[in-house]
Amino acid sequence: MTATQLHAQLPPQLMTTPPLLTVSGVNRRFGDVVALHDVSARVYPGEVLGIVGESGSGKSTLLRMMNLEDTPDSGDYRLALPGVTGNLFELDRFARRMLCARHIGIVYQNPHLGLLMKNSSSGNVAERLLIAGERSFATLRSKARVALEASEFPLARMDAPPIELSGGMQQRVQLAKAIALEPALLLLDEPTTGLDVSVQALVLDTLKRLQRDRAITMVIVSHDLGVIRTMADRVMVMRRGRVVEEGLADQIFQDPQHEYTQALVHAKL
C-alpha cells in the first residue's frame, strides 16, 4: 500500500476542517541512501501527529523538512495559514526564514542545536521576538517571562545561560522559545530523549498542558512508544524512508496491521 492510498482511506472521519499541514510525495536521497520515499502526511488544526520509527527511518529528516531546514529532491509542502500560499519548498531563503520565525516552533533533541548556550535563557526567548521586530525592552522582558512561565521554567533562573541548566530545564527553554510567538505549528524532535524518566514525565506533562490550553498543532517525532502513546492523537509509523502504517493512536497500538508495527508494539509491551 503506498502512502497516497493510505491517505485516501485514513483521514479521521470526524475532521471537517482542512488540514493545517500537508506534505505530499516527498523524496529525498543522500547519495545511495533513500532517506524518504514518497512520504505524505497531513496534520489537522489542534491535532498531535506522532511519528515513530527506528533510527535511520527518515523521521527526523521529515521533521527537518517541515521546519524548512532541508529541501527534498521532489515534493510539496503547504500550510493552511493566512498569507501563506504555494509550495513552501520553493520559497527563497528570506521568505523561508520569516515563515519559520513567525509560524513554526521547533524543539530539538539536542539543546545545543536550538539554543545560544552562552546567552541568557530569557535572551534565547527574546531572540525570537527580536526577529519578529519587537523593539521595546520592557515588552521583550514580559513576553519572555510569559513564555518561560508557560513552559514551567523557574523564573528565578530566567537570566541564567542554558549551559548552566539541567537537561530538562534546557528543553523547557527551547519550548519557551518555540512558543514565544504563538506559532501555528510546533515541531518536537525527540524532545524527551536523554532525560531521566521522572524529568521526562514532567516535560511531557508541560507539553500536554500546553497542547490543551493553546490547542497548538504538534508533530512529535520519537522512537519511544510511551511518549507517542501519551501525546499523539494520530500515529505514523516509518521504516526505511517509507510510511508503513498510519492511523489513530489507539488503532495503531491495539490493532497494528503491518508486521513491523506489530513487532514494535509487542517489543514495547
Next chain:
Amino acid sequence: MSLATLTKPWAAFSYGFLDASAKRELRRKMLKAIAVPGCQMPYASREVPMARGWGTGGLQVTLTLLKPTSRVKVIDQGADDSVNAASIRKFLHRVSGATETWDTLDATIIQSRHRVPEERLRDDQILVLQVPNPEPLRPVEPNMSTARQMHADADYGRLWLVLYEQIVRSGRVMQGAAYPSLVNGRHVMTPSPIPRWDVPKLNMARHLTFLSAGREKRLYAVPPFTRVEPLAFSDVPYKVEDHGNLTCSRSGVTGFFMNEIPQEDGSAVHELSDSHLGIKAIRRAEGEAAPIGATWYQNGEFRA
C-alpha cells in the same frame, strides 16, 4: 614615432603613491559604497609603506581622494601630533603635494582614527575613518559567509540580542566604541571604534564619510544627509558618554569628549580629546585670532 614619445617621463612613483589602476578600482568601489550607504564593498587592498592595522585602509582612500590643492588633517585618537598621525600626514604631503593642516575648519580631507572632530564638518569636507574590524556581526557570527547572508536578509536580531543581554546583565548598554548603527534604514555598520559621543555626528551630516579597513579589505560610506541610527530599544534611549560637564584642565573648555589622564596621587584630570580645538581655545584665551567653528555639541548637549 618611438616608444619614448608615447610614454610619460620616468618618475619614482605615481601621483598619490598608488598606481592608476589601483586608484581607479578604489574610486569605483567608493562610488558603489556611496550608492548603497553602509554596505561593505570588498576591494583589493594594496600594499602601502605602513603595516596592516595602522590605518592602511583609510590611507588608501585618502591617497585616492588627494589632489595638489587638498588640505589634509590626520587625527589619531583626537590628536594631530601623535607619531602615527604626523607620519601619515607627512607621507600624504610628500606623495601628493597636498597642504598639511591641523585645523578642522581649514581641512578638505580628514583622515581619522577613533574620533570625529568636535567642530561641524561642511559639505566640502570628506571624513575618512580607519576601521580595524568592519563587520558588526563578527561578535555574533564568526562565519563571514553567513554574516554576509545576514546582511542581505537584514537579519540583525542577534545584534539586538547583544544589547538585550547587556541590559539584563549590567542594567545598561555596555557597548562603548564601535556602536552598531543602522544606516539609511537598511544596513547595520560598525562606525569604526569612535566613542558613542561621536555617532550622532554622522546622522544627517553635511559631509561625506568613508570608512575603510585595509586588512579586512572592505570599505563603506555614509553619504551626506543619510540617517545613521544607533541600535537602541524604544524604551531604553541611546546615551552618549557622560562627559558633558567635564572641564579640560589645559584649555578650561567644558562640554566636549575628554581624555582622562591619571595622576600620581590616584586622582585624574581631563583634557580635550580633540587636541587642536584645545589649542585654538588656549590661543583665543591669550588674545590671538583663532576662529573656532560651530560645534556639534553645545554645553555638553548634542544639537542637531
